[in-house]
Amino acid sequence: MHDQTRTAESDQDLWPAGRLHNAREAAARAGLDALLISPGADLRYLTGYDAKPLERLTCLVVPVDGPPFLVVPALEESAAQASPAGGLGLEITGWSETDDPYAIIAARLPSRTARVGVDNHMWAEKTTAFRTALPGTRQELAGSVLNELRMRKTPPEVTALRRAGTAIDRVHARMGEWLRAGRTEREVGRDIAEAILAEGHVRVDFVIVGSGPHSASPHHELSDRVIRPGDPVVVDIGGTTRDGYCSDSTRVYAIGEPPEEFRRLHDVLLRAQTAQTKAVRPGLTAGQLDAIGRDIITDAGYGAFFIHRTGHGIGLESHEEPYIVSGSALPLEPGMAFSVEPGIYLPDRYGARIEDIVICTEDGAERLNLTGRDLVVIP
Template sequence: MHEQTHVTETGQDLYPADRLHIARAAAARAGLDALLISPGADLRYLTGYDAKPLERLTCLVLPLDGDPFLLVPALEVPAAQASPAGGLGIEITGWNETDDPYAVIAARLPSSVAHVGVDNHMWAEKTTAFHAVLQGARQELAGSVLSGLRMRKTPQEAAALRRAGEAIDRVHARMGEWLRAGRTEREVGRDIAAAITAEGHVRVDFVIVGSGPNSASPHHELSDRVIRPGDPVVVDIGGTTQDGYCSDSTRVYALGEPPEDFRRLHDVLLRAQRAQTDAVRPGITAEQLDAIGRDIITDAGYGEHFIHRTGHGIGLESHEEPYIVSGNQLPLEPGMAFSVEPGIYLPDRYGARIEDIVICTQDGGDRLNRTGRDLVVLP
């Protein structure tokens, strides 16, 4: 395999060829004979190829013995070659409509293959087909190998996440253009979605606009509720940039002066979120970081209303490892990127959530979202 790399328009090497060697070495340590990677974040991580998830098989085959190759439907060969995968020096081969792609892969793998790692998001019909052609080979999730690599971002990946954070910050900075009493959540959400792409994303991943009592639903869907004066509004938005890396940030707004008890709730939440972001450093465990904010919220009497984990990893997916949650004893390491987003939700009344993306560094944590975290009162 030739040592080539793909350089993005930003000049950053996000898809180095040695990533395939590193993944193969990790697979060997895990006792796997091969990795079988279908379209999704793992394939993008390893090759830069953002393949379409089709009923036709696309699969990166990374054997312990032998060279890797990318098998794609014949009609997708030009797209695969034009992607960063085309610059990695690996074989890209197409299969025809009358071929059995699973048999093609089985024939090229050593007969000694007994333990394979399949992509976590591979469709069940495809894992079943591999099971049939690789008779006797045990299947395991490839995420057991790849998640450990993906959660530790390189400086180039951290820079891509920083650009994504800056792009979503620009959208939050414009919220006063759209968020007004008398408009529906859906109308506001439509404007926000347009701004997400206008400000540097190629795809809108989600838009949450939860107003009034809807702010107490963490994953509220846009509705036709008319936003009223005094309403608290939770705005949680994110997208994917041209680099393939994601943004995610939540801020809380109010349309005019909110109830005083909501201000008190937000003040508690802000204190908890600041304490958590300030506490990020190598060695602290995910569950210890979760507990810092949870204890502050509990001591203020809102503990039962913090109903989700503190955060999730982010990178090529909006949600990936590491997860900042009780029970996860994983120590944080430099390069790990994740959200810090405690929330307080009072059913049928209102709720609030503040979210920043943070990267653990050698010295602490680098908060990528720089818009103010105070409650923003709009006229």
């Protein structure tokens, strides 16, 4: 269970009251009458409350005309009050088992409510219940409103992401403790997961250990394959820290000397990823950044084997806006946090991916992952 205890640092820095005002103004600009936000990253971003996603409704209501309020099950009311939400001056209303929370919310919204934004991850059963409680009210995704706010990180958020990046770097620095021939991917993955928690995370989000031909599968699941001498191994790991911000970093290892062609492939990949991280700056579009690495990989003859986007935003979720993808005209702005992770995958043979989280700054970029990006050969 996550620790909901408030601290002065989280209240004043990570969860400022002004976010609710900003969300209300953004909703008004979008022509919405209210936002309906259930447990998840959007709720935590706006209030600091890391609510449990349960069958009982928890919902932050942000009317365009009127003060926001949080409706929670009565048995969760004390947890909500103890969270940063309790320090925002936000009305928190508990509902009992015999109440209809959807009707409670509908009664408090103006009768002329025509359009509401529901958070992108609200459960279908809850959106359906709101349709019944608010007949004639059109539901739209709140993501178009909130993503614009969330993808530009404040200095305290950057600090939180920097801590997360340092924590996952410590795990990669220990890879030689676990990665060796004769062990299975699953055994290595179990040790890595324990280290992710030991090195500063409260939750393991994912552990990818792709060895030998499995390294050519970008989202490979841990298996019982035994790691062999000469195997390339892609290790992609991430977790969530106590303050809710995520880490994500990928490095490539080899168990003894890998095939010479794999070294050439990795050299091309490192050149592409290094060029991309150095190129990050305000005004460059996400599509242009993708093209910088993709062109290098294509010119080396591996273009058909770079099969995914260059990167994804990161913050309270491992994957969020902005997405660094071919064709995107989104200009990079200071405060945007995202991964730079080109990859090359030769099916049934081997593959490689190098990933850093970067922050776009006023005049360039800051890399948050500082372990070496060279191929690490483990004897």
